[in-house]
Structures are given as structure tokens and as C-alpha cells.
Amino acid sequence: MKRTDREFAMYLYYGIGLVLMCCLAAPSAKAQEQTDPADTANTQSRSDQTVALEAQEFDVGAIVLDNLVALKPSDFTDILGDYAARTLGREEIGTLVNRIAARARERGYVFASAVIERQSLGAGVLKVRIEEGVIDTIRIKGSEHPAVRRQLEVLADGHPVTLNRLERNLLLAGDVAGVRLRSPRYFEDDGRRVLEVKTSHEAFAGRVELSNEGTQPVGPVRARIALDANALFSSRDAVDLTYTVTPTAPEELQRIAARYGLRFGKQGTVISLAASHSAIEPGAYLESREIVGDATRISIRMRHPLQRSQKLSVWLDSEVEWTQLRQDRAGDLARRNRVATLRTGVRSRARVAGGYGFASLTLSQGLDALGATPLGSSLSSRPDAAPDFTSLAAYVQWNRPLENGISLFLSGQGLVASGPLPITEDFGLGGTRFLRGYNFNERSGDRGIAGLVELRYDWETDLALIRDLQFYAFADGGVVGNLDGGRGGGSLASGGGGVRTALAKGFDVEVLLALPLTGPRFDSGDTSGRLLFNIGHAF
Structure with a gap:
């Protein structure tokens, strides 16, 4: 194996490893930066346990769990064994009920509660009634949206609600275009168990x-x-x-x-x-x-959520794309590329290693169909690129808050291919994402890898005009090569810093100085920095 082949194999394994880390690693962040509609921390708005026995001590023989639907008595065997065949005081009875309710919630039934109703301890049998947490009614406050209600009504099916089901359906409801969900709350109203959410659209x-x-x-x-x-x-x-x-x-x-x-x-x-x-x-x-x-x-693209939760979300993507590029020079046709591509991949977002990660892995298969430019065409941007190419692209990013307003952002991407690629599919260095010290695609090829590290500082301000202010310094680099002796490859590195700010009334501004570190830019012919700005307004 040639040295360059070994290098790119190493890049591929490293890139796929990063993607799998973000997709599969056990998330460990304690809190999410933004309010998540599936946050159920405030849904326990009522007392979970009631003890309705009037004496101070009780001779308890057996303990019977009533109203179990999804759970089984065996889920509570160890707890019941600690209290059966004993004389129990009111405090111990209360602890028993608390432990039973907590165990039900540990099993995923987030709204579960336990209660001892009024009863006589005939034959020493103590009955504990468990409410596993059924939703009878969905109540929407704010903007009534049919798609949101349709999604949330799934939870009001008469079955006890698990945390996984609750999170998935709240998040899917929040995925409806233009919708924002806030403050989910579970409570009883006139004997009916209600899930209430606030929405805006x-x-x-x-x-x-x-x-x-x-x-x-x-x-x-x-x-x-x-x-x-x-x-x-x-x-x-x-x-x-x-x-x-x-x-x-x-x-x-x-x-x-x-x-x-x-x-x-x-x-x-x-x-x-x-x-x-x-x-x-x-x-x-x-x-x-x-x-x-x-x-x-x-x-045309299909996106389906395989997993949707606060800790880990995974989507499956499938897409069919048709592209045509045409270029005339002095009135004559010089280039014409038609490319048909089938893509499939996964995207994920997760809490990873104390931060928040995103990753994607996409397999692209060229199709010799829909008028795709054939191999060897004189009009092709890459005559040695076959229409039935295969490529694998990976992207990963991770952001972790450190302390005192400092955070670390890492990002990387890579591409490998089975053979020469048409210009629409190649890997480029330069632009606004990676190698910002250089212009778009100053180096390009059939396989490559690039990485970025950014150290950020969020400055707290009380100014009415400035809502958020972030300073950052960055360094990025990459290498790209071509198969079968193609031209245009190479390596680049750049560095610099800038400031991002969110202003009042929907305005935001970013100013950046990016310095090329591995030779001059093509358009300027020197290594002078790029002073870039971006001014935006959301309405």
C-alpha cells in the first residue's frame, strides 16, 4: 500500500470513529443549554403518595399491590420483603409507599404514584394502590395547532406513559415547523389526568x-x-x-x-x-x-427519527438528487455535467463527555441514469469520473462548556471515494466552515479530511442593545488528494479570531480575521488576512 493510501485509510478510520463516538457514546451532561420541550422535571406537581390509615402501628402480614397494568409484582419483591410480616409505624408505612412509587418511576413510568386507601387490615393484608401514570386529556395552552395535538394525542391512549414515550412525542411535537413547546405539566383535574403544554406558532x-x-x-x-x-x-x-x-x-x-x-x-x-x-x-x-x-x-428526501430523546436523537436520511452544471466560454459550450445520486445516512445529536455533539455519516452512490454524464465525456469537469461512483462522507462536531464563560468547540469532516468524483461530489478546503483563511475550494479532491478547533468566551453583559457577546480564536487545517493522478489536491492551514454578537430586535453581527498559514490565497497572491463580516436580521 502506498504511503498516501495508508494516510487516507487512517483518516477514514479516525473520522468514522469520531462519528460513532457521537452516535453511541453514553451521554453524561447534567443539563441542556436550551429549554427542551421534553423536560419533565416540573411534571410532578402533586403529592405522589397518600397514607390513609389512622392508627399509629399496624401488624402487617402480606402486602398486595393493586392496579398493576404494565408493571409486575416481581418488580417490587425486594421492597415488599423489607416490610412484610412486621409491625410498622406510620413513618415506615410512608417510606414503603415512597419506595414503591420511586421504583415505578425507576422503571420508566415518569408519572407513577402510590397510595394506601382507607382499609381495614383484615388478616394483616395491606393493599397499596399504584397509579402507573395514564394521561386522559391533552390540554394545549397558547396556539392550538392540529399537527401538535395529533402528535400528543398518541400519549392519551389509556396506557401508562413511560419517560421514553413522553420525551419522544413531546420532541416530535416540537419538531413541527414553526412550533415551540414549553412547560409540560401533569396534574389531575376533576378526576381526569391531564398533560398540559404551552405552545406558540x-x-x-x-x-x-x-x-x-x-x-x-x-x-x-x-x-x-x-x-x-x-x-x-x-x-x-x-x-x-x-x-x-x-x-x-x-x-x-x-x-x-x-x-x-x-x-x-x-x-x-x-x-x-x-x-x-x-x-x-x-x-x-x-x-x-x-x-x-x-x-x-x-x-427528494425522506427523514425519519429513529430515536428522539433529550440524551440522544438519531435520524435516518434517504435522498435522490439530480444535478446539472453547465459552463459556456465566449459563447461556446465548454462543460456540462449531469449527476444522479442516491444517498442514505444517519444523523445524530447527543450529550457526550460533558458536552453536546452532532454527527452524520452519508453513503452516496452515483447512478448511471437520468442522463448522467458518461465516463470519458469531453464535456465533463472530470473525464475520468464514472457516473456510478461511491463515496462515504462523515461530519462531527462537539461543544463543551468549561468554566467562567469559556467553552471548547471541535469539528471535523472527511470523505473517501471508490474512484474519481465529479466536481459536484468532491471534497474542498477553504470557505466559511473549514480553512477560513482561504477562499472556497482552493484545494479539492476525491478524498480528504479537515478539522477545526475553536476556543470561545461568552462575555456577560447587562447592555440593553447586546444580548449575547462571544469572542473566539480558531485554528483549522486539512489535506485533500485525488485518485488516478487528478490535480487540485494539497494541504492547507489557517487561524484567526473574531467576535459574534446577538443584538436587540433580531439583529446579529459576526466579524472575523482569518490568516492563511500555508501559503498565499489564489485571488490575492499573498498571505494577507481575510477580514470577514456577516450581518443578519431575523424577522
């Missing part, structure tokens, strides 16, 4: 951004507007529209994208149809080449 939302993260030929200043419409045609749908343009020279870049998503069933499955089209006419040092290009993408 945004029918429309939007965001505008202005940044200078583009390149000299396409930008560098770019403007973007995104609009979201929730429950537009159905209570279960969402529509997203995005428009991007270089405002100082609109002919250099214009892009429009749309997505329509529809939720099916009560398990959180979402199927979405997406399409985008972009047109470019580079300026600056490429203007003399008279390049005109466009790109079109159409895809």
Missing part, C-alpha cells in the same frame, strides 16, 4: 444577511434572504424560499432555492422536495474569459 419567519464571504470573481459581497412559511397548505407542511445575489454586481451570482416538506404519520417522518437554480458570470480576473455558467439541482 410562527406562521411566517424570515432572515436577511449581508456578508463578504465570496471571492473576487463572484462577489465578494453577497446578500441573502430566506423566507419560511409554516402550515401554508396543511398543518403538516413547511415551505422555504431562499434568494442569494451579489448586490454590487448582480450578474456575477444569482441563486434561488425552494423546498416543500410534508410530515407523514405520527412517527415524525418528513418527505421534502427541493429545487435550486443558480447563474454565474464571473468578473475580476476571470472577466476576460467570458465565462457564463448555471447549475440546477432537484432532490
Whole structure:
């Protein structure tokens, strides 16, 4: 095996290992940074136990558990053995009831309680009634949303509610586009057991951004507007529209994208149809080449939550995508790539090692169908790239609060492939995510790995204008290579720092200085830093 092959094999094993760590490691964080709709800490709003015996001491022979549905007497054998065939005082009776209720909750029945009803201890038999926690009614305060009610009504099926079921359905209800759930509460009202949640719903939302993260030929200043419409045609749908343009020279870049998503069933499955089209006419040092290009993408995707909880969530993704890239030079067709791809993968979010992690693993299979550009085509951006390629991509990130406002953020991504890849599928270094000291895709290839470390400090402020203020320093690096002697690979590293701030009335600003550390940038020809900004406003 060649040295480069050994290196990339090592990168692959390392990347997959990181992904599996975030997907499968036992979460250990004690608290979540943001309020989670499945937080049940405040649902025990009533007394769990009642002792209705009037004497001070009781000769107890056997102890019988009444009203068991999902639980079994064997779940309480050790507890009952501690109290049976004894004379018990009121305090011991209360402790017995407490332990029985606690054991039921340990078994996952989060709303379980125990009670000793009025009774005579005939033959020394003490009866303890267990309520395993059934929900009779769902009560929604705030914005009534049919999709939310449909999801939560699953819990009011006459069966005792476990913590796993409660968390999953609360989180799935919170996944409904535009919905926010708060303050779940369980209580009894006129003999009926009620789960109450507060909800709010945004029918429309939007965001505008202005940044200078583009390149000299396409930008560098770019403007973007995104609009979201929730429950537009159905209570279960969402529509997203995005428009991007270089405002100082609109002919250099214009892009429009749309997505329509529809939720099916009560398990959180979402199927979405997406399409985008972009047109470019580079300026600056490429203007003399008279390049005109466009790109079109159409895809259909299914996302299904396999696991949904506060500690670990896992989604299964499947997607079919069709892409066409076209480039003319001086009026003549120079490049045309059509790529059809089937993708499947998993995404996960978890509490890991005292922090919060996200990971994804995606297998992409090219299809020799739907007019895909054949191997050896003179119009292909990569003539040696076959239409039936196979690639595996991994991404992982992890954020952990340390102390005194300091936190650590780590991120990495990697790609391996069975052979040369079309330009739509390759791995690039440079841009806004990794290697920020360089422009987009200054190095690219069929396989690669990149990593980022960011040390953050959140400064607490009492200023009315500034809600959040974060300073950070970063370093990132990566290496990419090509199969079969392809060009464009190499390694890059950069570093720098910046500030992020959230302002009043939905505004946010980020300013960043990124320094190239491994040679000059292509467009500037030197190692001067990139002073980048991004100004946004959510409405």
C-alpha cells in the first residue's frame, strides 16, 4: 500500500470513529443549554403518595399491590420483603409507599404514584394502590395547532406513559415547523389526568444577511434572504424560499432555492422536495474569459427519527438528487455535467463527555441514469469520473462548556471515494466552515479530511442593545488528494479570531480575521488576512 493510501485509510478510520463516538457514546451532561420541550422535571406537581390509615402501628402480614397494568409484582419483591410480616409505624408505612412509587418511576413510568386507601387490615393484608401514570386529556395552552395535538394525542391512549414515550412525542411535537413547546405539566383535574403544554406558532419567519464571504470573481459581497412559511397548505407542511445575489454586481451570482416538506404519520417522518437554480458570470480576473455558467439541482428526501430523546436523537436520511452544471466560454459550450445520486445516512445529536455533539455519516452512490454524464465525456469537469461512483462522507462536531464563560468547540469532516468524483461530489478546503483563511475550494479532491478547533468566551453583559457577546480564536487545517493522478489536491492551514454578537430586535453581527498559514490565497497572491463580516436580521 502506498504511503498516501495508508494516510487516507487512517483518516477514514479516525473520522468514522469520531462519528460513532457521537452516535453511541453514553451521554453524561447534567443539563441542556436550551429549554427542551421534553423536560419533565416540573411534571410532578402533586403529592405522589397518600397514607390513609389512622392508627399509629399496624401488624402487617402480606402486602398486595393493586392496579398493576404494565408493571409486575416481581418488580417490587425486594421492597415488599423489607416490610412484610412486621409491625410498622406510620413513618415506615410512608417510606414503603415512597419506595414503591420511586421504583415505578425507576422503571420508566415518569408519572407513577402510590397510595394506601382507607382499609381495614383484615388478616394483616395491606393493599397499596399504584397509579402507573395514564394521561386522559391533552390540554394545549397558547396556539392550538392540529399537527401538535395529533402528535400528543398518541400519549392519551389509556396506557401508562413511560419517560421514553413522553420525551419522544413531546420532541416530535416540537419538531413541527414553526412550533415551540414549553412547560409540560401533569396534574389531575376533576378526576381526569391531564398533560398540559404551552405552545406558540410562527406562521411566517424570515432572515436577511449581508456578508463578504465570496471571492473576487463572484462577489465578494453577497446578500441573502430566506423566507419560511409554516402550515401554508396543511398543518403538516413547511415551505422555504431562499434568494442569494451579489448586490454590487448582480450578474456575477444569482441563486434561488425552494423546498416543500410534508410530515407523514405520527412517527415524525418528513418527505421534502427541493429545487435550486443558480447563474454565474464571473468578473475580476476571470472577466476576460467570458465565462457564463448555471447549475440546477432537484432532490427528494425522506427523514425519519429513529430515536428522539433529550440524551440522544438519531435520524435516518434517504435522498435522490439530480444535478446539472453547465459552463459556456465566449459563447461556446465548454462543460456540462449531469449527476444522479442516491444517498442514505444517519444523523445524530447527543450529550457526550460533558458536552453536546452532532454527527452524520452519508453513503452516496452515483447512478448511471437520468442522463448522467458518461465516463470519458469531453464535456465533463472530470473525464475520468464514472457516473456510478461511491463515496462515504462523515461530519462531527462537539461543544463543551468549561468554566467562567469559556467553552471548547471541535469539528471535523472527511470523505473517501471508490474512484474519481465529479466536481459536484468532491471534497474542498477553504470557505466559511473549514480553512477560513482561504477562499472556497482552493484545494479539492476525491478524498480528504479537515478539522477545526475553536476556543470561545461568552462575555456577560447587562447592555440593553447586546444580548449575547462571544469572542473566539480558531485554528483549522486539512489535506485533500485525488485518485488516478487528478490535480487540485494539497494541504492547507489557517487561524484567526473574531467576535459574534446577538443584538436587540433580531439583529446579529459576526466579524472575523482569518490568516492563511500555508501559503498565499489564489485571488490575492499573498498571505494577507481575510477580514470577514456577516450581518443578519431575523424577522
